[in-house]
Amino acid sequence: MPSNLPATISTFSGDQVPARVANISRGGFLADCEAPVPVGSQVVLFLPSVGRLPAQVRWAMGNSIGAVFNGVLTGPLELGLRNLLASAPRRGVGGEQKRDPCHDRSKVA
Structure with missing residues (x-):
């Protein structure tokens, strides 16, 4: 899901790196950080x-x-991420917002 969410990335060495999450899904994320964070x-x-x-x-x-x-996110973390992903507008090629056909009430008689 394309986004621009403010976040903090904590490393196990104790560093707190301000970041903006540019994309997030149930599997992972892409972030632009204020400082480098090493691979691994x-x-x-x-x-x-x-x-x-x-x-x-x-x-x-x-x-x-x-x-x-x-691992697999469970409990409140899974619910919070699911709610975040569900609340985001869906975008098509070129950035136009797409309607979710399962929730498109304009076609209801």
Whole structure:
């Protein structure tokens, strides 16, 4: 899901790195950080609307990182991420907002 969410990335060495999450899914995220975070780092992504999501950095380019969540998210974390993803507008090619055909009430008789 394309986004621009303010976040904090905590490293296991204790660093707190301000970031903006540019894309997030149930499997991981892409973030633009204010400081580099090395590939292989175990981190915790904190999103105020979701909570703390443990992850591992799989790639880095400059201050941008891609990370995968550690294991399967369960309980409140899963619910918070599911609610975040469900609330985001769906976008098509070129950035236009797409209607969700399952929830499109304009076609109801």
